[in-house]
Amino acid sequence: MSKISPFHLAIPVHDLELCRNFYTNSLNFEEGRSSDHWVDYNFFGHQLVIHLNNKKIKEAPTNAVDGKDVPVPHFGVVLPWDTFHEFAELIKSKSIEFIIEPYIRFEGLVGEQATMFFKDPSGNALEFKAFKDISQLFAK
Numbered sequence: 852m853s854k855i856s857p858f859h860l861a862i863p864v865h866d867l868e869l870c871r872n873f874y875t876n877s878l879n880f881e882e883g884r885s886s887d888h889w890v891d892y893n894f895f896g897h898q899l900v901i902h903l904n905n906k907k908i909k910e911a912p913t914n915a916v917d918g919k920d921v922p923v924p925h926f927g928v929v930l931p932w933d934t935f936h937e938f939a940e941l942i943k944s945k946s947i948e949f950i951i952e953p954y955i956r957f958e959g960l961v962g963e964q965a966t967m968f969f970k971d972p973s974g975n976a977l978e979f980k981a982f983k984d985i986s987q988l989f990a991k
Contacts (some may be wrong), residue, residue: 857897860926861889863904864973870901873972877945895928904973911976917956922968925976929988935965935981942969950976961990 864870871890874880880899883891888903913920930938939953950968957963966980982988 859898859900860894861900861902862926862973862975863906864901864971864975865903865905866972867901867903869972874899874901877942877947879941895930895934897928910974919951919956921978922950922970922976925968925978927978927980929985930979930981931985932965932981932983935979938979939965939967942967956980962987 867888867890871882871885874890874892875882881893883893883898885891890901892899892901911922911924914923915921936953942949943953947969950970951966953965953967955963956966962982963984964980964982966978968976968978970976
């Protein structure tokens with residue numbers, strides 16, 4: 852796999868301070884630049900920006916994947932295996948409610964991965980995952 856450039860993702864939040872507290876103190880993401888209506892975060896080496904929108908996000912539809920109801924849309928990042936498990940323990944320690952608790956998806960199959968889903972206070976769905984064998988990221 853070639854070197855991956857950092858992505859930039861901007862998402863709406865209905866309460867900037869509530870979400871700022873979540874991303875800073877619950878997820879332990881490093882804050883970058885900010886203003887009175889947006890905040891930049893280091894999202895595992897990528898740029899995540901929360902933007903004040905004042906409108907609560909509607910309930911997201913779901914799609915069945917491996918017997919679970921996966922929210923669509925969602926965003927996240929593929930982490931190294933050990934980092935995923937460390938991050939999952941952090942999330943558990945912060946008493947963040949999971950949509951889908953950390954588990955191994957497609958166990959024993961091509962694309963075996965650890966995954967977990969939860970929402971931020973504005974209802975944005977996040978997925979974090981890790982592949983036991985990263986070379987299977989795009990395997991069919």
